[in-house]
Amino acid sequence: MAIETPQEPAAALAGLDQLELAPPQQAKRHILAKTWAAAWPKLLALVLALVIWQLVYLSGFKSAILPGPATTLTDLWHQLHHAQLWSAIGTTLRRAVIGFALALVIGTVVGALVSRIRPLRAAVGSLITALQTLPSIVWVPFAIILFGATTTAILFVVVMTAAPAIANGLIAGADFLPPLLLRAGKTMGLRRVSLYRHVIMPATLPAFVTGLKQGWAFGWHGLIAGEVVVIILGQPSLGVFLSNDQDQADMAGAISIILVILAVGIAVDLLFNLVNGRIRRRWGVADNSAS
Amino acid sequence: MAIETPQEPAAALAGLDQLELAPPQQAKRHILAKTWAAAWPKLLALVLALVIWQLVYLSGFKSAILPGPATTLTDLWHQLHHAQLWSAIGTTLRRAVIGFALALVIGTVVGALVSRIRPLRAAVGSLITALQTLPSIVWVPFAIILFGATTTAILFVVVMTAAPAIANGLIAGADFLPPLLLRAGKTMGLRRVSLYRHVIMPATLPAFVTGLKQGWAFGWHGLIAGEVVVIILGQPSLGVFLSNDQDQADMAGAISIILVILAVGIAVDLLFNLVNGRIRRRWGVADNSAS
Amino acid sequence: MTTDPGLDETRTGAAIRIDEVSKTFGRGDTALVALDRVSLSVAPGEFVCLIGASGCGKSTLLSLVAGLDAPSSGELSTGGRRTALMFQESALFPWLTAAKNVEMPLRASGVPRAERRERVAELLDLVQLSAFGDKRPHELSGGMRQRVALARALAQDADVLLMDEPFGALDAMTRDLLHEVLEGIWRRRQLSILFVTHEVREAVRLGDRVVLLSSRPGRVIGEFGVDFERPRGMDSAQTVGLAIKIKDRLREEIVRHGH
Amino acid sequence: MTTDPGLDETRTGAAIRIDEVSKTFGRGDTALVALDRVSLSVAPGEFVCLIGASGCGKSTLLSLVAGLDAPSSGELSTGGRRTALMFQESALFPWLTAAKNVEMPLRASGVPRAERRERVAELLDLVQLSAFGDKRPHELSGGMRQRVALARALAQDADVLLMDEPFGALDAMTRDLLHEVLEGIWRRRQLSILFVTHEVREAVRLGDRVVLLSSRPGRVIGEFGVDFERPRGMDSAQTVGLAIKIKDRLREEIVRHGH
């Protein structure tokens, strides 16, 4: 059914809402400035960390065990020139991504069901948090029983550690859903799945993204734990490298691997930040962090 | 300065807002019903889980290694009658609580600073997530180097795993602070610390509590990892029990300890739920989870 | 969907029937009776305006009618008619643009994409926000948000329209315009409307009937039929005259109630 | 804190000075000029009402004056006076009760606890919400929330009061009452008030001056001094007469602007 507009007053009023566009400004001018603004604090932090580390090293504190930055970075530099390390990063990252994707699906479904179905929430809501507290090594025997020494076993551990965090993020978000939006959705005739898809899901998106971040972090705990125990031939992985270096008391090597894991973590967080920033801009909360 | 009210119209209007109180109703009648509503789904879930477990066991699936519920629960029952287990639970819980308390303070301060100071955020914001991805065993060598084989070393691991999650919860909350509330706080003359205390902190409380929950879970990962490596004389702990049982391929024993950890996790989650429920009622979002 | 503008034969009786409805919030000491045995009915195609003091339970009544809340006692019915509710706050989805907000009810009722786009454009034009379709709620002014919410409510193609102070944040001119728009749609679609407002002249301008609610707890304390010809002016002598009568009546009630 | 109700000697000139202020939102293609070289000043102790179409930049102007946002060009100043802003939305803190919301500005300015309690009780009484002090915002009706926000703004003891449609959600009676309350406080505290409203008669009822803003981009297009005696009635012939004159002027502007 088309809606007809009364013509005369609308015309009179047109000017009232006439959109005035400003002349296109120097739009891209800021891109370098922005990159710099994002980069300098990181660089400064890095330099500071290195300086402090070097000072600690020079002070001779536990220097028998703790290597200095020079040793460590040389080690890292050498490793970075080996295909081995890159292949390990590749393997581990692939597992992380696949495991995380599985956890995402499972965690989202479980979280959605648990957050919406009251008896289910009462039944297993607390269990989800409890599962999160289980150390990742707990899952390893079960993974081996079910899947043997396979990549699937590692993925199982990743999923078991990551999925509860993701589900919990969703549940936390749904808990603080603005009731007005829920009611608005309902009066529109949105029900169950469509209500979830169009209202609850987007409204909880911020909490959900936080949950994803936590799930990713938890997943890495499981991933490394799994990789250490289940070693797959021809697939060097960061977990194996790390445990091997620790086993051989090669602190420089271990710290190198830690730095690699940190670098991956930072890269992924920057990715999450992109998503987060986008959501924040959409929601109009982008300027909050300014004092 | 006192404010005087014009008297006449107010009097005329008094009736307009006269509060009518309903006669005190059967207030406490529902307490049993409520407890029951919270309990039956849990009991049902428990019974279901046991039945499925028993069926799996009876089907002979991996029965060489997977114990049935009868064996496991008998084992648990026996352990529960030993002071050992209780002492271990006590030790581990005490460490969890102390470590968590420390992480709470550190995570909150770091989160508050990072969420409000833009260059700091750019510098170390992503590092916080990256630190979370570091598997807990990474911290153990550092803990030993710094603190030796002491409880402090274990607490160090707990703090290093839990604090980033708590900080991240706070940051996530601050990211999605409703700008209107922030502006309201500012026009009231709230600045820096008082703005934080009176507006930002309470407004981010929901996300903060979620972060605490995640921090608690992460902390347990660190706790168990620490307890396995740093064994302290005369202080049996759940971590040691778990790793001993796993070492001896005593699945019944290991599952018993897992059940204990789960029980603790569930208990703590119920506690978090109390807090959460209270916040939700305050915020008027308590009825969301109903479909 | 009844596209026939005539009265549906199967639906007899009132479009909205509110029968001895009471609503109490809370329990025990802090219980608060918001509505006390309110009875009211809106005939199909009727435009009823509801007036009452701040906090007297108007919004509560609308959300009961919309089925968002259950009454403590009494019965409500819309005879199975599709009901749309425009909230007192704009209640837009902050993650959607204005256009997408308006589109949402169309998606909910499964209107195909191409038709949706067309309808959204029409509706935005109707509320004078064509140029703002791609803005998000936080980029709109208060009055603009209210107009988007109006467009969204109209997008629902409901038979019963519940409106909670829909024009409260609009300037006189825009309000006048939207009065005409609403009146036009109401006529064409044969809508039954329950319309909450604080502006007595607005109630007289729009309503077939103006119902007065007492302050807490809300009770129906009076009713005025408005029988002069449409379209009426907000500032016409007739409108102002009746408005003054209604106001006097309200004042009287309040003073009596207060003693 | 200036408890002396007289004019502070050190503050000379306007209480609010808005000088050729422009505000553009966004950049590039989607940039939107909300205010275009607006100049306006409010003398100490003056009550200025601002009227303009929906979306013309009134709220934007207030938040610039309050220092919550920076103008794209031009200058603003309140000469260091304490400024309170009552938002268009009530902007109450959802985690605090009504009383605690009202108490917050008092805490912010370090008023001791006992005095705070007393002041809060007074303020709640003033807005007729004494019985609702311990309710949380979600338990209040729209109009009640607006009144709590008013009480909170008054709690600030500012010299300059910026009010964005403060009575939009109130019924006529409550509004009349609060007009008197506000007028009384304004007089006693020698406040400078910039008051946004859509109700032309309300502007005439309260203002020393009524300033008209054109629609987007906002520009000052007219000014009316209101020189008849206070207290004025909303429905008095004088008020209605001037209001009609202002409305006509507005309509004229809009039509011209639209072509």
Add this chain to the structure above:
Amino acid sequence: GSSSASSGSGSGSSGSGSSHVTLRLGFLANITHASALVGLNKGFFTKNLGSGVTLKTSVFSSGTEETTALLAGQLDAAYVGPNPAINAWQKSSGKAIKIISGAASGGAALVVKSGITSVSQLKGKSLATPSLGNTQDVALRYYLKSHGLTTTQTGGGDVSIKPIKPNSAAVLQFKSGQIDGGWEPAPYDSEMVADGGKVLVNEASLWPGGKFVTTNLVVAQSFLKAHASVVSGLLKGQIAANDYINKNTSAAETAANAELTTLLGKGLKSSALAASFKEITFTDDPIASSLATDAKHAVAVGLLQPVSLNGIYDLGPLNTLLKADGQAQVSP
């Protein structure tokens, strides 16, 4: 790495009538399992198993996980220490596995701070072992017990025993003075020596002939029944590997380390590598007596329920091959 087939999850244990068999072999990535490392690296297994058999290797970081995998039917054969072997035997009431060969012997020592020169000085000290109830743990507890020193499973008693995982953490704690020593397998014992420790007891000195089993080769009984010839091929490969190790030690070291490098990304430091090979003897003899004694000791210190090991060995196939090879036969 010469032998990996990652295709399929392999359920070779059933055989399922097809002529093609997948053999899933588990081992640990350390030098006590050098027979497996060298066998794989030098292709002894693939050669002897023939083209009809796909060898699928699974590498673990601890024997416990191997036991778990064996009992869960995820492995057909595995190199395991004596303890996991006993565990798997006991947990399955003798139904899951058979030990079909030994692989390595020796290679563990009690290393302590240099100031400690006698057992009696251990009183009040704390010592590390790899994990509660493992071979070294049992050995230490039994050794202390036989010298009149008490221990408890929770670290109490005259000497405090701390099972510390991973072994490197024990080395670290020793290095930083948190513990006074540890009964650790190679190469960690030598690492502790390198960090200023001193060997108080070489485990070999406690055993008759200095020989005690460190690594066994076990197979799943179902697999043994279904694919005796495959098991025989596996044994052939293992005999060849041990032969090679004993005859070309330095080449074997290189091969083992190469295999470790493919597995772990980084091989052992040459010092640790050499020390390990020096301490460990690679032999096909399962040194059955030491397993029984080990079990008895474990029972004695309360870490094992009494268990009958009757029938845990099936050395027939091994002896057949040894005989054919002209080597001495072994006895259960």
